[in-house]
Amino acid sequence: MTLRIGSTAPDFTAETTQGRIKFHDWIGDSWCILFSHPKDFTPVCTTELGYMAGLKPEFDKRNTKIIGLSVDPVDDHKRWVQDIKDVTGHLPDYPMIGDDKLEVAKLYDMLPEEAGDSARGRTPADNQTVRTVYVIGPDKRIKAMLCYPMSTGRNFDEVMRLLDSVQLTARHKVSTPVNWRPGEDVIIAGSVSDDEAKKIYPGGWKAPKPYIRIAPQPRT
Structure with missing residues (x-):
């Protein structure tokens, strides 16, 4: 298997x-x-x-x-x-x-x-x-x-970081960028439209490229 x-x-x-x-x-x-x-x-x-x-x-x-x-x-x-x-x-x-x-x-x-x-x-x-x-x-x-x-x-601190990311992305429509740590900015998922993102992130986001929208980590 x-x-x-x-x-x-x-x-x-x-x-x-x-x-x-x-x-x-x-x-x-x-x-x-x-x-x-x-x-x-x-x-x-x-x-x-x-x-x-x-x-x-x-x-x-x-x-x-x-x-x-x-x-x-x-x-x-x-x-x-x-x-x-x-x-x-x-x-x-x-x-x-x-x-x-x-x-x-x-x-x-x-x-x-x-x-x-x-x-x-x-x-x-x-x-x-x-x-x-x-x-x-x-x-x-x-x-x-x-x-x-x-x-x-094995680096079990990395396993903990991975777990934090996987749990966060299971709760929210986000991804985590390279070397992300809890509390740092995240990437808004591509499945979220700009209109929907404006409701979730009223403070806006950074977009260094059209396909990358960087926003603060959701709190919950």
Whole structure:
């Protein structure tokens, strides 16, 4: 199954460090960040999981649940979390999916069908493509995807910025320009006529080109 922006995030039932979940039911009316890892007790992923634990209050403010996935059993995850706390100072208090049969990794097209059905004996290099971040909306559709190599730690501050943009553009008919940060100017969507835009932005907008209309970020 090939996943793209706009695809429905595949549903699944799995064991996690916080019990058994049915993914879509677990998301509920929230947004979700699903981020995956090739194997437990790997150095880059250890730093990432701890950093995400530190950011969790910010995701909570944004009505966003975070959940990790690693190609190993849940019991290994539970042992790994203490290492994560020792290294980063943060103990992951969000669920981590056990994927020792590779089912979720295959479902999300991160591993091919011929990868087998067991994590046993597999190395991080065997699972190196299990390094994707998915931003999923309350409608259970994929809003964004980011893929990283094993050698490069992910920038979760950028994931937060991306989430802010995706949530804003879901509420308003706007886009966000390069390097946008919350509170900065936005671009009025092309689907909004000038007459409609005048009602939304009575103070007007800047138009360096006819197809670019720059206006203050909507407040709500």
